[in-house]
Structure formats: C-alpha cells, structure tokens
Amino acid sequence: MTTHLPHPHHPDVPEEINGLRMTRQRQEVYRFLLGERSHPTANEVFMRIKEALPHVSLATVYNCLEALVQHNAIRKVNFDREPSRYCPNLAEHGHFHDETTGTIHDVKFKPGISLADVLDLPPNTVIKDVEITLRGQLT
Amino acid sequence: MTTHLPHPHHPDVPEEINGLRMTRQRQEVYRFLLGERSHPTANEVFMRIKEALPHVSLATVYNCLEALVQHNAIRKVNFDREPSRYCPNLAEHGHFHDETTGTIHDVKFKPGISLADVLDLPPNTVIKDVEITLRGQLT
DNA sequence: AATTTAAATTAGAATAGTTCTTGATCCAAT
DNA sequence: ATTGGATCAAGAACTATTCTAATTTAAATT
Numbered sequence: 001m002t003t004h005l006p007h008p009h010h011p012d013v014p015e016e017i018n019g020l021r022m023t024r025q026r027q028e029v030y031r032f033l034l035g036e037r038s039h040p041t042a043n044e045v046f047m048r049i050k051e052a053l054p055h056v057s058l059a060t061v062y063n064c065l066e067a068l069v070q071h072n073a074i075r076k077v078n079f080d081r082e083p084s085r086y087c088p089n090l091a092e093h094g095h096f097h098d099e100t101t102g103t104i105h106d107v108k109f110k111p112g113i114s115l116a117d118v119l120d121l122p123p124n125t126v127i128k129d130v131e132i133t134l135r136g137q138l139t
Numbered sequence: 140m141t142t143h144l145p146h147p148h149h150p151d152v153p154e155e156i157n158g159l160r161m162t163r164q165r166q167e168v169y170r171f172l173l174g175e176r177s178h179p180t181a182n183e184v185f186m187r188i189k190e191a192l193p194h195v196s197l198a199t200v201y202n203c204l205e206a207l208v209q210h211n212a213i214r215k216v217n218f219d220r221e222p223s224r225y226c227p228n229l230a231e232h233g234h235f236h237d238e239t240t241g242t243i244h245d246v247k248f249k250p251g252i253s254l255a256d257v258l259d260l261p262p263n264t265v266i267k268d269v270e271i272t273l274r275g276q277l278t
Numbered sequence: 279a280a281t282t283t284a285a286a287t288t289a290g291a292a293t294a295g296t297t298c299t300t301g302a303t304c305c306a307a308t
Numbered sequence: 309a310t311t312g313g314a315t316c317a318a319g320a321a322c323t324a325t326t327c328t329a330a331t332t333t334a335a336a337t338t
Binding site for chain 2: 076078080081084094096099105107108109110113115117118119120121122124125126127128129130131132133134135136137138139
C-alpha cells in the first residue's frame with residue numbers, strides 16, 4: 001500500500017544528498033534526525049514520522065536510515081548490543097552514555113588533537129572510521 | 140545431562156578469580172580465551188571447548204562469559220551489532236578491525252596519555268568504561 | 279558420611295532488533 | 309503513454325542472546 005500523500009516542498013531538506021535522491025520518506029527521517037539530539041533508535045524514528053506518514057513501515061525506516069548512512073548523511077551509533085541509534089552530527093566525536101538517565105551526549109575532541117597522537121597504531125594503517133564510547137555518570 | 144568428567148587440575152587457571160569460583164566450564168572458557176588473540180565470539184568459544192567438554196551447552200558458555208566479565212576477568216567487545224567478542228586483555232586499549240581480513244587487533248594507548256587529555260568531557264563526569272573502535276585496512 | 283541448601287548447568291523455548299522476500303507503486307526517461 | 313529501475317509496504321525469516329524449568333553439582337551442616 002502507498003501513502004498517496006502529496007509531496008510537499010521542505011525547504012530545509014534538499015532534493016538530493018550526496019547523490020541520494022530524497023524521497024518523501026527519506027526526507028521525513030532525515031528532517032526528524034536533524035532536529036533531534038537524543039540519538040533515536042529506528043523504532044523511535046518510526047513512531048515519530050508516522051505522524052506525518054501514517055502508512056510508513058518500519059522496514060522503510062530501516063531502509064532510509066541505511067541509505068542515509070551509506071551516503072554519509074547521518075551516522076549509526078552502537079552501544080554494546082543495544083538497538084542502533086542514529087546521529088546527524090557528522091563531525092568526528094564520541095558518545096557519552098549517562099547510565100543514570102540513559103541519555104547520550106556527544107563529546108568533542110579537544111581542538112588540535114587527532115587520534116593518531118594518542119594511539120599506538122600499527123604502521124601502514126588506514127583508518128576509515130572511529131568510534132569512541134564512554135559510559136558513566138553525571139554527578 | 141551432565142558430563143561426569145573428572146575435574147582435572149589446571150595449574151594455569153586458579154580455583155577462584157576475583158571471588159568467582161572457577162567451575163570446570165568456567166575454567167575451560169577462561170583458559171581458551173587466555174590463549175586466544177582473535178577475540179572469539181560466544182559461539183566460537185562454544186565450538187572450541189566442546190572438544191574438552193562434549194556436553195557443554197551454549198547457554199553455559201554465555202553464562203560463563205558473563206560471569207567472567209562481571210568479575211573483571213575478561214572484557215566483552217562489540218563491533219556494531221555483530222556478535223559480541225571476548226578479550227582477556229584487561230589493560231585499557233582499543234580495537235582495530237581490519238576490514239580486509241576481518242581480524243581484530245588490540246591497539247595500545249601511547250604511554251602517558253589519558254583520554255581526559257583528548258576529549259572535551261562535560262564537567263562532573265565520572266567515566267566507568269571506555270571503548271575505542273577503529274575500522275580500516277592494513278596496507 | 280548423610281542431609282540440606284544454594285549455585286551451576288543443560289536443553290530448549292522465547293525474545294527482539296534487524297534483514298529479507300515478494301508484490302505493489304512510484305518516478306524518470308524514453 | 310510506456311517501460312524499467314528504484315522505492316516502498318507488510319509480514320515472514322533470521323540470529324544473537326536471554327529466559328525457563330528441571331536436573332545436577334558442589335558446599336555447608338549436621
């Protein structure tokens with residue numbers, strides 16, 4: 001089944017991102033993530049965009065998220081084996097998981113610091129992706 | 140069903156680790172991990188220790204691994220949402236995932252470096268656990 | 279040494295996030 | 309308008325892990 005909804009113009013979301021055609025569903029997913037700092041799960045995205053697209057399916061949300069990740073529009077973030085979360089912050093950063101509240105906060109690097117300065121990497125290593133996760137409490 | 144196997148003395152594995160009684164199953168799991176640098180999954184541990192304990196169950200392997208993690212005898216390591224892997228290296232270190240071969244290498248910090256020197260942590264943050272994952276290629 | 283009690287183990291069922299399948303629908307280009 | 313490839317929807321399938329219930333083991337006590 002399809003939505004048969006009009007395809008309104010969303011001036012804040014372009015027609016295309018890094019070569020990915022922005023369908024109505026992808027727009028809603030992306031637009032919601034842009035306004036969220038809470039690193040929502042696929043299911044949370046699903047629940048939220050159903051308000052705008054009542055017939056959207058969870059599989060489509062997964063498809064949209066995966067497409068956006070593949071085209072470097074968003075990042076997928078994992079904590080242990082909890083449900084994956086999605087993050088529109090493309091700058092290199094880590095994630096602090098506050099165990100008291102369950103909330104997740106982006107953590108920036110101090111200016112001028114690169115991971116290679118810190119880690120004893122094997123020679124001839126090409127790093128394509130870095131993930132830094134911190135767990136603890138805000139007191 | 141039970142093994143009815145004798146409980147041989149393994150001089151390289153103590154009777155107790157950090158207050159955790161080392162049953163035969165826990166000994167086999169722990170001993171195998173100590174000799175492995177490949178960060179095996181629960182299933183890989185299971186397949187391997189079946190040679191010594193033919194009647195061991197996968198649930199028991201999960202129980203043993205969890206008990207060892209809880210008592211700080213080993214570490215649980217996650218890459219995205221792939222099956223969890225287990226690591227006997229207790230020193231603070233990261234993991235480099237070589238995408239070409241699929242192998243995982245421990246990565247040490249450069250001496251004298253602490254994460255707090257590198258990250259812009261919010262004030263009043265108590266860090267209980269850090270996980271650093273790198274993905275890339277060895278050329 | 280027998281009894282009691284708690285912990286550990288096992289086998290299989292249950293769970294949950296994610297992926298897959300299939301058919302329908304949309305969209306761009308002819 | 310038609311065609312062909314991409315996208316979507318609904319639900320089934322998959323899989324790593326956890327849970328349940330029953331059994332067995334080990335430790336503590338008599």
